[in-house]
Amino acid sequence: MTVWDRPEPPNRPVPLDRERIVAAAVALADEGGLTAVSLRKVAARLDAGPMRLYGYISTKDELFDLMVDAVYAEILPGEQPADWREALRVLAHRTRRSALRHEWLADLLGGRPALGPNGLAVSESTLAALDGLADIDTVMRAVETVSAYFTGAIRREVTDLRAERATGLSKSEWQRARGPHVTRMLATGRFPALAKAVYDGTHVDAEESFATGLEWVLDAVAARLA
Amino acid sequence: MTVWDRPEPPNRPVPLDRERIVAAAVALADEGGLTAVSLRKVAARLDAGPMRLYGYISTKDELFDLMVDAVYAEILPGEQPADWREALRVLAHRTRRSALRHEWLADLLGGRPALGPNGLAVSESTLAALDGLADIDTVMRAVETVSAYFTGAIRREVTDLRAERATGLSKSEWQRARGPHVTRMLATGRFPALAKAVYDGTHVDAEESFATGLEWVLDAVAARLA
DNA sequence: TACGGTGGAAATACAGTGTATCGACATGAG
DNA sequence: CTCATGTCGATACACTGTATTTCCACCGTA
Numbered sequence: 001m002t003v004w005d006r007p008e009p010p011n012r013p014v015p016l017d018r019e020r021i022v023a024a025a026v027a028l029a030d031e032g033g034l035t036a037v038s039l040r041k042v043a044a045r046l047d048a049g050p051m052r053l054y055g056y057i058s059t060k061d062e063l064f065d066l067m068v069d070a071v072y073a074e075i076l077p078g079e080q081p082a083d084w085r086e087a088l089r090v091l092a093h094r095t096r097r098s099a100l101r102h103e104w105l106a107d108l109l110g111g112r113p114a115l116g117p118n119g120l121a122v123s124e125s126t127l128a129a130l131d132g133l134a135d136i137d138t139v140m141r142a143v144e145t146v147s148a149y150f151t152g153a154i155r156r157e158v159t160d161l162r163a164e165r166a167t168g169l170s171k172s173e174w175q176r177a178r179g180p181h182v183t184r185m186l187a188t189g190r191f192p193a194l195a196k197a198v199y200d201g202t203h204v205d206a207e208e209s210f211a212t213g214l215e216w217v218l219d220a221v222a223a224r225l226a
Numbered sequence: 227m228t229v230w231d232r233p234e235p236p237n238r239p240v241p242l243d244r245e246r247i248v249a250a251a252v253a254l255a256d257e258g259g260l261t262a263v264s265l266r267k268v269a270a271r272l273d274a275g276p277m278r279l280y281g282y283i284s285t286k287d288e289l290f291d292l293m294v295d296a297v298y299a300e301i302l303p304g305e306q307p308a309d310w311r312e313a314l315r316v317l318a319h320r321t322r323r324s325a326l327r328h329e330w331l332a333d334l335l336g337g338r339p340a341l342g343p344n345g346l347a348v349s350e351s352t353l354a355a356l357d358g359l360a361d362i363d364t365v366m367r368a369v370e371t372v373s374a375y376f377t378g379a380i381r382r383e384v385t386d387l388r389a390e391r392a393t394g395l396s397k398s399e400w401q402r403a404r405g406p407h408v409t410r411m412l413a414t415g416r417f418p419a420l421a422k423a424v425y426d427g428t429h430v431d432a433e434e435s436f437a438t439g440l441e442w443v444l445d446a447v448a449a450r451l452a
Numbered sequence: 453t454a455c456g457g458t459g460g461a462a463a464t465a466c467a468g469t470g471t472a473t474c475g476a477c478a479t480g481a482g
Numbered sequence: 483c484t485c486a487t488g489t490c491g492a493t494a495c496a497c498t499g500t501a502t503t504t505c506c507a508c509c510g511t512a
Binding site: 048049050051052055 | 489490491492
Binding site: 107110111112113115117120121123124125127128131136137139140141144145147148149150151152153155156159160163178179181182185190191192193194196197200201202204209212213216217219220221223224 | 333336337338339341343346347349350351353354357362363365366367370371373374375376377378379381382385386389404405407408411416417418419420422423426427428430435438439442443445446447449450
């Protein structure tokens with residue numbers, strides 16, 4: 001093995017920082033879902049060994065936390081609407097759009113406390129929008145209720161999206177029967193109310209359905225703030 | 227190696243069925259969370275080889291689906307209350323209690339469509355409780371909105387529970403500052419509304435908070451059904 | 453009774469995972 | 483020029499889900 005056979009050693013290890021790591025992880029997750037994110041693959045994208053990452057994070061879950069916080073940066077609205085209702089509405093819709101852009105977010109949302117800088121900033125601006133409209137406890141209850149709603153709704157929407165995609169069924173077919181198994185079950189007659197809902201229900205646009213439910217919840221909140 | 231050294235072969239492989247498999251998996255998950263559920267460990271509990279399970283399920287996710295459906299059997303109320311509002315309330319609370327009994331449920335809830343027999347039965351009885359109170363689309367929107375709420379709320383509650391447990395902080399300490407990091411962040415003064423909420427908010431019981439938010443959402447639904 | 457065939461269980465194998473440990477090496481200090 | 487230091491990557495380990503192969507008890511037939 002002469003010099004000529006041996007490649008030059010790499011100049012220096014590529015400089016790394018959390019931002020680059022998280023960006024690589026997010027890209028991986030956007031392409032192949034959360035399961036496509038492995039420390040080895042993230043590191044490989046950055047031309048580094050896997051162990052290198054442990055200087056910046058100490059566990060894979062922490063990487064997920066950073067990824068979520070990175071998305072919260074997208075969610076944080078540029079300037080806060082003055083109206084509390086509009087503020088909550090915008091938050092919900094922005095979160096939903098981010099989750100549709102990064103479907104893996106649905107798997108993580110609410111799964112760990114969001115204590116990163118952007119997560120805190122989102123909480124702060126949300127609470128600020130409601131500040132003074134009622135006692136603190138009512139305000140918190142309001143924010144938590146609305147968050148619970150849109151967290152749950154987003155999760156379900158993304159889940160349905162994936163299931164639909166997995167069957168390869170057309171949108172309307174899916175909506176009609178959610179695949180052959182459910183069709184069979186409904187045919188047994190043991191689920192009349194469900195069957196009625198599935199067959200007689202008109203197809204509603206996911207965004208519209210999300211928005212409608214949201215307005216209902218906002219109405220409820222409004223009633224309590226007044 | 228004479229006969230005397232060789233142990234008798236086991237009588238016959240233990241008979242297996244999905245019920246026993248799922249029970250073992252649930253037990254494992256109850257003890258150590260979802261990550262403690264591996265096909266090898268489940269099989270070991272049943273004195274079987276890991277591959278044996280693939281006769282009953284074809285993927286680990288399917289095992290999770292079965293586990294969730296097993297819990298839906300707990301959730302399904304014995305007899306349905308006549309009042310639609312009570313029906314939804316009971317569903318929400320029973321789901322919550324099941325999730326507190328099996329915390330791993332919070333990780334799975336809403337993560338995959340619940341198409342198992344018990345899941346369908348829960349949907350059926352829920353829809354039946356609202357049947358005729360409004361047009362189908364409104365009814366579905368109502369159910370989905372309430373489900374989205376309690377799904378999200380349960381997920382957050384369990385997440386908080388775990389975080390609290392992980393820090394080893396006392397309940398009140400946790401409530402006050404959610405650990406040293408948040409305390410530090412709040413001290414920077416960059417999150418005044420959040421700080422106010424954390425420090426001035428009175429401690430509210432998780433169940434009460436869940437129930438209150440739920441009633442708000444039910445109010446909203448009631449307004450639309452009328 | 454002997455013999456294949458067959459079906460299902462188990463062993464083995466494989467490609468991957470997160471993470472601990474350790475050796476080597478480039479860099480900065482004396 | 484030498485030595486300590488700290489960081490990076492290779493190696494290692496225990497484990498994962500799952501595909502493939504091997505094996506063996508059973509059964510119907512000759």
